[in-house]
Amino acid sequence: MCESKQARAALRRGLGLPVERCNYMHRYLVPWLRDHDDQHHADVRRAYYAVASLIAARTRSARDTAPEDGTSISWFERPNLGASLGQAVAKGVLKENSAESALHLMARQSSDAVHPGLPALVRQILSGNITVDWAVLLVDLARWNRDRDRIATRWLESYFRTASGTTDPTHLNPAEETGR
Template sequence: MNRPQLVATADRMVAHLRRINERDPGTRAMLRRGLGRPPEDIANFHAHAVVTRYLPERCDHATERAFYTVAALVAAQPRGARDQEAAEATSAESTDEATAENAAAESTPEPAAPEDTAEGTRRTFGQTLAWAVENGHLKGDMVRERLHLLARYRTDRLHRELPKLVAHLRADLVPIDWGYLLRDLALWDEERDQVAKRWVQQYHRTRDQIQRQRATNGEPATPNNRESEPA
C-alpha cells in the first residue's frame, strides 16, 4: 500500500469511526480503552472488529499501531470535538453532492489530480501545531519542546505520549487531519528522522506564513505565539 492509498484507507476508517461516535457509544468506549496501548493489549480486544478491516495485509508494527492509535484517538475526543467533526462531515457531504451534480451536468471530465495535490488543502501535524500556537491554543515554547521530545521517541513511546498533546488540541476544537497523522505514524519506524524533520519544518514555516499574513493585514500577533529564543 503506497502513501496516498494509506491516507485514503485511513480516511475511510475515520469516516466509519465518526459514525460510531454518533450512534454507538458502547463501541466508542471500547475503542477508547486502547488509547496508548499496543494492538496486542487486551484493552484492544474489541477494537479488532472495527480496525482489522482497514489494515493492509502483512503490515509492519508501525502501520498496525498507527491504525489502532488513530482509532482510539478519534473515539477519545470530547463531545464538543465529536460534534465538530460530525458537522464538518455533513458539510463535506453536501459539497461533494453539489460538485458531483455540476460535473455530471458539464459532461467534460476533469483530469486526474496528482498524488500530492491534497497537500494544499490538508494539514500535517506540524501545521496543526503551528495553527494552534498562532491562534492562542498552545504556547510556542511548550510546542517547540514537545516536538523536540517526540522526535526522539521510538514508535511505542511516541504512541504513549502523543495522546496527551492530541487531547489538548481536540479539547480546544483544533482540527486534526487524522489521515495524514496516521500516514506519518505508519512511517515512524523506518523514517522517524524524516517525519520528525517534516513536522518541525512545517511548524516553523506555517507560523512564519501566518505571522507575515497578519503583518500584511495589519493584525496584531496572538500573545501566545511569542516565545523565547533558543539558548
C-alpha cells in the same frame, strides 16, 4: 464506527496502548487491515489503532464540529501534526515552548515512545477547536519507524511556518513537503 457509544468506548480503551493490549478494538479494526507478519505491517496496524482511539476519544464538541474538506487540496498541502500544533500556538491554546519541546522530543523517539504521548497532545489541540487531519497523521505514524527524520522535519517546518504566521498551513509548497 464512532456513531455507536459502544464502539467509541471500545476504541477509546486503546489510547496510547500497544496493539497487544487493545483487545476490545480488534472487533472494529481487524476487518479493515490485511494480515501480514512483518515489522512494516506492525507499524501500520499500530497507526490504525492509535488514530482510531484518538478519533473515538474526541469530546462531543469536537465530534460535532464538521471536518474541513481536505480533498480539494493535494495530499502534501494538507496540514500535518506540526501545522496543527502551530495553529494551537498561534491561537494561544498551547504555549510556544511546550509545543516546540513536544515536537523536538518526538523527533528523537521511536514510535513506541511517541504513541503514548499522542492522546494528551491531541486532546490539547482539539480543545482549541483546531482540526487534526487524521489521514495525514495515520500515514505519518505508519511510516514513523522507517522515515522518522523526514516526517519530524516536515512536522517541525510546518509548525514554525504556522506558529509564526508566515503561511497558511493548508498552502505549503508541495516541493518543500516532499523534500524535492
